[in-house]
Amino acid sequence: MNTKKLGQLKSQIPGDLVKRIDHLEEDFNNRPKDKAGNKIATFDLDNTLLEEDVGEAVFFQLQIDEKKAPLTIDQKRIPFTWGDYQALLEEDKKMEAYTRAVTAMAGIPIETITDTTRRVMESNDRFLELAGSRVPLPSPNPVMQALVDYLKSLAYEIYIISASNHFSVRYVARVYFGIQEPRVFGMKSRVTDIKHPISGKKVTVLKDQLIEPVTVGEGKAGTYKMFIGSVQPLITAGDSTTDIQVFNLSDRDGLIIWVGKDDKKLAWVKEQVTHPENVYFLKRG
Numbered sequence: 001m002n003t004k005k006l007g008q009l010k011s012q013i014p015g016d017l018v019k020r021i022d023h024l025e026e027d028f029n030n031r032p033k034d035k036a037g038n039k040i041a042t043f044d045l046d047n048t049l050l051e052e053d054v055g056e057a058v059f060f061q062l063q064i065d066e067k068k069a070p071l072t073i074d075q076k077r078i079p080f081t082w083g084d085y086q087a088l089l090e091e092d093k094k095m096e097a098y099t100r101a102v103t104a105m106a107g108i109p110i111e112t113i114t115d116t117t118r119r120v121m122e123s124n125d126r127f128l129e130l131a132g133s134r135v136p137l138p139s140p141n142p143v144m145q146a147l148v149d150y151l152k153s154l155a156y157e158i159y160i161i162s163a164s165n166h167f168s169v170r171y172v173a174r175v176y177f178g179i180q181e182p183r184v185f186g187m188k189s190r191v192t193d194i195k196h197p198i199s200g201k202k203v204t205v206l207k208d209q210l211i212e213p214v215t216v217g218e219g220k221a222g223t224y225k226m227f228i229g230s231v232q233p234l235i236t237a238g239d240s241t242t243d244i245q246v247f248n249l250s251d252r253d254g255l256i257i258w259v260g261k262d263d264k265k266l267a268w269v270k271e272q273v274t275h276p277e278n279v280y281f282l283k284r285g
Contacts, residue, residue, distance in 0.1 A: 006153060012146035020255055020280055024234060025154055027253055037231040041151050044238035045162035045169055048259045052138040054172055055164025057120040059101045060128050060135040072107030073205055080104035082133055095216050098163045102187045106208035110167050117168040140176045148177050159183045161223050163216045185223050187215050221245035244272045257282050
């Protein structure tokens with residue numbers, strides 16, 4: 001990457017964050033080569049790399065779309081509503097809410113999920129609305145896009161681990177951040193190939209079974225250990241209490257980027273992580 005392009009990227013990232021990353025780079029380069037390992041950065045997606053939540057927006061858009069026609073191949077309705085989802089969140093049952101929003105997509109073709117993701121990401125509207133409910137539409141966080149590109153210029157391996165459905169996460173990672181599927185992990189349903197009852201063509205649809213580990217909380221850390229390896233990430237970034245376990249995988253001298261709005265929540269995060277001195281607060285608007 002040429003000097004001008006690199007300077008443009010750095011100008012889009014808070015200066016104190018660039019300094020932290022550059023200090024980390026210097027420290028890494030001074031490590032013995034046989035102990036250095038790979039430079040790994042792992043990111044949450046929703047409200048971290050993205051402004052707002054693509055998984056919620058896609059689930060809500062599917063509910064809007066099925067008012068016009070059933071989306072599943074067997075013509076059944078989605079058995080879990082936006083109201084059901086919100087009720088579980090209000091009861092602080094995040095794991096159940098996230099998993100049921102994904103398993104409820106059983107019978108819907110992957111192609112439909114991907115196209116719905118494209119539509120919500122490309123929409124010029126600010127919100128989706130249905131029956132008195134309103135959901136904000138997601139968009140890439142430009143600071144995080146610049147950060148990802150800057151880390152790529154420093155030869156980091158970039159991974160995404162998200163609690164949103166895998167097929168939406170895969171689409172957003174590829175199109176908006178240039179990260180391909182082998183390094184992208186969302187909540188992944190099992191799939192099956194069936195013959196479309198009208199066209200007769202083979203269609204790959206989601207099943208109501210999730211593939212372990214499920215990418216929420218401890219499952220995020222489990223995904224890292226299973227698919228990325230034992231090398232500790234130098235940089236981790238997230239916005240949720242469900243990211244704490246991944247934060248605690250990070251290198252002793254690494255960088256934990258907490259993306260949030262609430263100073264009180266930041267204090268809580270620092271109490272939960274093993275190395276609170278490594279936490280950097282990237283405040284969202």
